[in-house]
Amino acid sequence: MNRRSILKAGAIAATVSLGLSASSAFAQDVSLRMSTWLPPKHHLVADTLQVWFSAIEKASGGSLKIKLDPAPIAKPPGQYDVVRDGAADLAYHVVAYTPGPFEIVRGAELPFLSKNAEIGSQAAFDWYDRNIGFDKEFKDVKVITIMVHGPGAVHTKKPINSLEDLVGVKLRVGGGGVRMSEALGATPVAMPAPAAYEAIQKGVADGAMFPYEAMKGFRLAELVDYHLEIPGGLYTTPFAVVMNRAKYDSLSAEHKKVLSDFGGITGAKMLGAGWDRADAAGRAFALKNGGKINQLSDAELARWKTKIDFMNADWIKKADAVGLDGAALLADLKATMAKYAAQ
Numbered sequence: 001m002n003r004r005s006i007l008k009a010g011a012i013a014a015t016v017s018l019g020l021s022a023s024s025a026f027a028q029d030v031s032l033r034m035s036t037w038l039p040p041k042h043h044l045v046a047d048t049l050q051v052w053f054s055a056i057e058k059a060s061g062g063s064l065k066i067k068l069d070p071a072p073i074a075k076p077p078g079q080y081d082v083v084r085d086g087a088a089d090l091a092y093h094v095v096a097y098t099p100g101p102f103e104i105v106r107g108a109e110l111p112f113l114s115k116n117a118e119i120g121s122q123a124a125f126d127w128y129d130r131n132i133g134f135d136k137e138f139k140d141v142k143v144i145t146i147m148v149h150g151p152g153a154v155h156t157k158k159p160i161n162s163l164e165d166l167v168g169v170k171l172r173v174g175g176g177g178v179r180m181s182e183a184l185g186a187t188p189v190a191m192p193a194p195a196a197y198e199a200i201q202k203g204v205a206d207g208a209m210f211p212y213e214a215m216k217g218f219r220l221a222e223l224v225d226y227h228l229e230i231p232g233g234l235y236t237t238p239f240a241v242v243m244n245r246a247k248y249d250s251l252s253a254e255h256k257k258v259l260s261d262f263g264g265i266t267g268a269k270m271l272g273a274g275w276d277r278a279d280a281a282g283r284a285f286a287l288k289n290g291g292k293i294n295q296l297s298d299a300e301l302a303r304w305k306t307k308i309d310f311m312n313a314d315w316i317k318k319a320d321a322v323g324l325d326g327a328a329l330l331a332d333l334k335a336t337m338a339k340y341a342a343q
Contacts, residue, residue: 030255031065032247035079035088037072039194042217043281044092048274052267060258066090076192080242084140089247092147092239096175097192102137103318104128105238107333108148109176110315111308112232115341117211117279120148120236121272122265123336129264131329141242144259145267149211150279151233152177155224156207157200159292162300163307172196172208174237181209183307196220209234213278216285227286227293231301234308241267 038045045068053066066089074082077098079091095102096109105128114120125146128134134143160166167185171177174193181188189205193214199205200223207224208214211233215221241263248256262270287293296304316326 028252029063029065030251031067032089032243034066034068035073035082035091036068037074037076037079037192037194039217043213043274043278044217048271048278049092051274052262052270055270056258056262059262060255064255064258076194080141080240083242083244086244086246088244090144090241090243092241094174095238095240099175102240103315104132104322104324104329105137105146105240106176107315107319107330108146108238109235110312110330110333111180111234112230112305113334113337114148114151114233114236115337116272117148117150117236117275118269118272119337119340120150121146121268121275123333123340124148124238125265125268126340127329127333127336131332132324138240138242140245142245142248144241144243144263145265145271147239147241147268147271147275148236149239149275150213150236151230152209152211152235152237153230154207154209154228154234155215155220155286156226156228157224158206159226159294160228161294161296163303170204170206172199172205172210174209176235176237177209180234180308180311183310184304193218197223200224211236211275211279212282212286213275215282215289215291217278217282221282221286221289221291225291227283227291229293229295230304231295241271 034049036045040046049068057065069088073087076094079093080098082088083091095105108120108124114123128146154160154171156169158165160169163185169186170189171181171186173181173188173190175190178188178190189199191199193210196205196208196210196214197218197220200208200220208220210220212227312330316330319326319329
């Protein structure tokens, strides 16, 4: 072989070597299982999470995949446990479904905070990560990101324009809505979200507190005709996207970086945007089904705020009880929401 041939062969070998080196970071294919509990047509299952999964897969060169389980392996309150115990690699856990361990992160549930899910999700992660840190309330798992749904509204069979209209109305609520609905004069019927349709259909409930996405995602617009919008929402629900800690520790540094790049505030923004798409679709679906949308007058809204202001005070007390400055934390949460709303 002459010198030119030797040099050419060396160049080719070097090129191949560089290519192999560039791809070696993602040489090992990993497939992660995420536990799920929502119906297949719900936007989180059919759209929002799939967009997020695709971004992670693309960033990893196709070597890191996340797939939803084909059927639930636990009820909604058990999602944290299945990840902690290793029955699933990941899950999206509604922190309000397990009262007690996650009281500080539940500050994101407080009334009138979140303009939409994209803003609320980013702000919730940023605020909690800076002020508390995930090793406190989530020490048994790895938190990838946090998301919240859109502003919680009131959806009923009859119009609600005042506190007096709400007296005695049986409202489906999640874990954090019992005391709020009682303070407003309604009768709370606490249950996980998927049970709402049957409850309203059978008269167990007269309506529900939900973001608009539930009108389509759970088909509630087929059963309720009136939709009361509340600026900033009566509430919003934080979901923690959690991963089994041992499984996370077993990943390569490169795969951990992908999850970091698409977790945190970036992941919160992506997942929140999905909720907002679903809210828009749910609102349109409600109108298509003959729904009527209304808002409270300024004076009436002030009455509602007075009735449920105790929720802020109660959360501040819980934060103070664990050695935090609850009032300062809540002020920072509001400022963080405002920061992302201004972007």
